[in-house]
Amino acid sequence: MPVTLELEHIAKMFPGTTALDGVSVRWEGGKIHALIGRNGAGKSTLVNILTGALAPTRGTIRLNGLPIVFRSPADARKAGIAAVHQELSLIPELSVAENIFLGRLPRRNGMIPCRVDWHRTNEQAEALLSRLQVRIDHTARAGSLPVAQQQLVEIAKAMADDPSVLLLDEPTSALAKQETDHVFSLLRVLAQRGVLLMYITHRLQEIARIADTVTALRDGTFVPTIPVAEASPETIVSMMFGQNIRFSRVVDHPASGIPILQVNALGRRGAFQDAAFTLYAGEILGVAGLLGSGRTSLLRAIAGADTPDTGTVVLDGTVLSVFSPEAMKQHGIVLTPENRKEEGLVQSLSVRANMCLASLERTAVHGMTTRLRERSVVAKIIRELDIAVPDPEAAVSSLSGGNQQKVVLGKWLNTRPRVMLFDEPTRGIDLKAKLQIFQLINRLSAQGIASIVVSSELEELMDICHRILVMKAGRITGTLDPTQSTLDELFGRCMQ
Secondary structure (H helix, E strand, O other): OOOEEEEEEEEEEEOOEEEEEEEEEEEEOOOEEEEEOOOOOOHHHHHHHHOOOOOOOEEEEEEOOEEEOOOOHHHHHHOOEEEEOOOOOOOOOOEHHHHHOOOOOOEOOOOOOOOEOHHHHHHHHHHHHHHOOOOOOOOOEHHHOOHHHHHHHHHHHHHOOOOOEEEEEOOOOOOOHHHHHHHHHHHHHHHHOOOEEEEEOOOHHHHHHHOOEEEEEEOOEEEEEEEHHHOOHHHHHHHHHOOOOOOOOOOOOOOOOOEEEEEEEEEEOOOEEEEEEEEEOOOEEEEEOOOOOOHHHHHHHHHOOOOOOEEEEEEOOEEOOOOOHHHHHHHOEEEEOOOHHHHHOOOOOEHHHHHHHHHHHHHOEOOEOOHHHHHHHHHHHHHHHOOOOOOOOOEHHHOOHHHHHHHHHHHHHOOOOOEEEEEOOOOOOOHHHHHHHHHHHHHHHHOOOEEEEEOOOHHHHHHHOOEEEEEEOOEEEEEEOHHHOOHHHHHHHHHO
16 A cells, blocks of 8 residues: 555644645545645744654644654654754755764664764665765765765655655755756655655756646645646646736846956866956846856855955956955955855845844944944845745744845845845746745846846746856856846856
8 A cells, every 4th residue: 555644723822923824635546746835834844843853732643544753753763754854954064974874873783883884875875876876975064065965865855764654945056057956866766666755846847847736825725636647837827926926137237347256267276277257337147058167166255255266356447356255245245155055055044144244343332333233224125025934033044945045145235235146046946936036136237236147947047137158168158148048058168
């Protein structure tokens, strides 16, 4: 009999808000069930309940017809439920093998049973990665891997206990097309083996490719499940928002034609080389390329996060000689990183504190700042960016992915930047939040603030950029005008 998972009137209340309100649904194994919804709709709360991280306020969960109660994530794992969460949870200093079996490392038999059997750990990790067709060195330090490979390690970690129910929260948000295809092939194999897969995604084009059914969460309640054959893009958007959201090319004005930033023969050993281009005031410049093409490394070098080995960066005719995030911030060059959780925010601090970290001098008097002065600055940014937060003193970790991304943007807008570097700015956020971020980048452009945008979703670059650079194998191989080109042409240029 295929595995079944049923939710009956599941509700979850937090102080001042209802995350889930009477959710009832039934899913069957052997299928891939897409779960969609805007940021803050309750998807992550539902995943946390099903994995034992949260207890429902009321309602019943049934697995194979039997009611179950999870007191911890360990209980959920024992029941055969595993999850791949949207935000990476690997420990950077540990190896891939150690991360995969963390908390359940194989033990040695003998006089000291608490000793780890490292030979068996590495042997099992290598066998698991091979079975999943993931080509990653199991002895490599997890923190040394690019984000996309870390995501594949997260999937392997979830599969280590051979679960019967696998929950995937935005598993391809950091992956390029080839890696996404690999994940999809793996998920289809798992479904054929009878595994029940719940697949959360904001990439609506993925649903027709991978899912059997579609269910939506809207404002904490379920919109009924429909077969994927009935799920047109318009239907999906209506399920998520209760209305249709129309997209068109966002940028509505030309760049100024006034040079602001020049990159000359910039290179970093092993990452990219001979990067050269001019950025104009108000220009939105895209950087397209496959995973490993050097896109992120280029942005990090310009932002001072990594020091280049060769070349120069020139701002308004002045060669910038010191490469550090602080020095570049002083020049008005700032980076919103791909991994916002670890590199863009301090999760334990409040929304207010995160927004003011990079611009304390704006609210300081004689070297001292106060919450009152900070709150007035933060309130303005919250309004402008439409950040959904009940209180600026709430921990930033309590926000949805889209709202966390807006906090990162607000933090840098407080510094009054001249050049914004965006690395995957819409990773893991819903359609409405994407459109809001696109509109923000467009408004910055109208104010003369230049932007460089890296995105794995090439459609985004076609919609928001004045010009697109194509990178391959660490080199800029060409330039493309999105108004005179097609998406197929851009993808082909990235693949050539």
